[in-house]
Amino acid sequence: MPRFEDHDCMLTNLQEDVVAHFMESGIFITWRRKLRSLCMISRNHPETSRYFKSYASCRNEEVRHLVRHNRMIHPFSLMSLYWEFFTFFLFTALYAVVPIDASVLVIGHDHDIYLVKFGLDLMHMVDMVMIFFTGFYDEDKSKVIFTPGKIAKRYLKTYFIFDVLSCAHSLMLPIRLSVNVGVVTSLIIRTFGILKIIRITRWLRVTELFRQYMGYTSYLFKGVRVILVFLVVMFWAFAINFFVENFLTQYHVSIHTPEKDIFEIFFDATTTLMIVSILRDNMTHILEYINTLIFICFGFGLQLFVYAQIIQVWIKYANADHKRYSLHKQFKEYMKYKELPLKLQGRFVSYFQFKFHKYFFKDSDINNMISPFIRQEILMHVTRRHIEKVDFFRHLPENVLMKVVAQLKTEIYLAGDVIISAGTIGTSMFFIYHGTVAIFTPSGKEICHLEDGAHFGEIALILSETRVANVVAVTASELFTLRRTDFLEAIDPYPECKDQLMLLAAERLHKAITHT
Known part of the structure; x- marks a missing residue:
């Protein structure tokens, strides 16, 4: 996988070239690595983005391929x-x-x-x-x-x-x-x-x-x-x-x-x-x-x-062609009216390309056509693996989790967008659906990367405290957000769960402060 664009990574131990990590030495090592790379998943394959939407999912697929089936050819190579x-x-x-x-x-x-x-x-x-x-x-x-x-x-x-x-x-x-x-x-x-x-x-x-x-x-x-x-x-x-x-x-x-x-x-x-x-x-x-x-x-x-x-x-x-021309004309007129600079125009277009993957559809129209039960089932399918990883949610009843899931909102950030700023009051928690984000200390030191399935900002669901780190999108990323007001409304009928979460949040905040 290529290195992240528009991101000067400070993590010296981040191994981007998975093939080089698995094939460290040997005769004709350069040619063998090139041949092996040709047989592995590539983001240049037209169907890769359909099934593997982020760098993290592609890299995980690379590792699975090399570890278990390194003699086979990937269908998206x-x-x-x-x-x-x-x-x-x-x-x-x-x-x-x-x-x-x-x-x-x-x-x-x-x-x-x-x-x-x-x-x-x-x-x-x-x-x-x-x-x-x-x-x-x-x-x-x-x-x-x-x-x-x-x-x-x-x-x-x-x-x-x-x-x-x-x-x-x-x-x-x-x-x-x-x-x-x-x-x-x-x-x-x-x-x-x-x-x-x-x-x-x-x-x-x-x-x-x-x-x-x-x-x-x-x-x-x-x-x-x-x-x-x-x-x-x-x-x-x-x-x-x-x-x-x-x-x-x-x-x-x-x-x-x-x-x-x-x-x-x-x-x-x-x-x-x-x-x-x-x-x-x-x-x-x-x-x-x-x-x-x-x-x-x-x-x-x-x-x-x-x-x-x-x-x-x-x-x-x-x-x-008429619909595409009409939509393209709307985009051009909007950017012209707002007098957007060329760089911002590029980001504007990149946003829509990432969000719709060249297929334009309207979420609200589709959601209005399906029943609330199917909508809830779709949300649970998409977010269950994210919810199960959060310590805060392990003590919550199933019906409360359903209410929490129903309050999740989707947001898209492009590479370089600041998602969280240190020193601001936290009001939301974030789940990474697709993409990669970097965590920085207030002084600007890069701590780590978070990728598909990870979450951050959970302390803000319970405590109204200032953020202790900066979070910046490394690649175009789609995140689920959960606001504190929605979360507290969902757990309000369960005061004992709320008390447990308050203690857990205070402990997590103390650890976060000591590490930064």
Whole structure:
């Protein structure tokens, strides 16, 4: 993980480079560290911020990865990202080569396309091996799974059999070189290459990763994806059509195919698929007519699908573009009216980017649409791990804790913002939901960092005393705040709990003063 921006850290024992800590020495240590860093979680991966929202959570994930599963590749690492980009080009080539491979069978010339397909299949097999060594994110457990057995089980139950069968023709090359395999058997094995189309979902997912990585507009890129899907499906329709013709030929159906080259074969198929014309006027068998009619109907449905998708994308893009333009204009007019300097304008934009993570929504509107019970359940889910760590709350009944949770408010601080100033009267307690803050003495000495799940300022819930330390946001941080008035109102029916908390707060205040 990179060091904190806009923060000159005074803690000499703070180890930022987790890889260097675990790999201290050895041969080629620099290159080994770079390779290991490529295989670990990276904030440059587009999906990292979705599941790991702070530096602390990323660093904890680094430690968990290195300690328990240092031979595996993290799914949100740069290695995984770059390999996914490579597989995009790999499958793009395969989606073009397989139909060409089928077309050369029609004209009866193998050419050198088989060697190209064999090389691409070998790279596909390498990708299959990579999958066994790459973790995956489990949505149900909300964590990355690195266990080899679970990774293998997941792959074997989903795409493994399709990947193996799609490479069967290349895998059986040694057998076919030593044993005379029948023409029909060879054709069937070769036809299995069509199964690669099942992996188009992964191919499309990589395009979305690339869009996020490059920062391209989502709706415009969806239009590009529709065009790519159209081209791939069209080529695959060619492959199926050509393979059917080959099967008909092998089963002695009379098909009179004139001497043509690959380009003429594809031109005829394209004109038929696009319902322009049927250039084959020498059909003599009913199966040929059925194959052509199915091909024409498929082409008609494909065109309708593409037209509908383009219209849908355009409507959504136009509406989203208008809303985005309107919101952007409001921001610009607001900053212009307030005459904000450039630095403050940057902080203004950074605030909204951190708060909404590029997706704008209104908390109040969503909360008004759901029931109070669901709202309470959501709050308890989000804040329970924070509440359980506070000594003050361990003596409180469950119904009081529910009242306390209901009073929590969310606040966002950018890097460099002062959250607490020493010498001021404390009125609130803070829980760190996401982010990192630094604790300073009144003289300016940095004491420590607090990160996700930590809390501070709890003495202010009971005693109206001055703060004994400064707290400054190191990174953009989202905090839960609890005001003293709300807390006292919640525990007022329980005077015995209040007395215990008064004693505990006085003890904590004495320790804090002696340490600063």
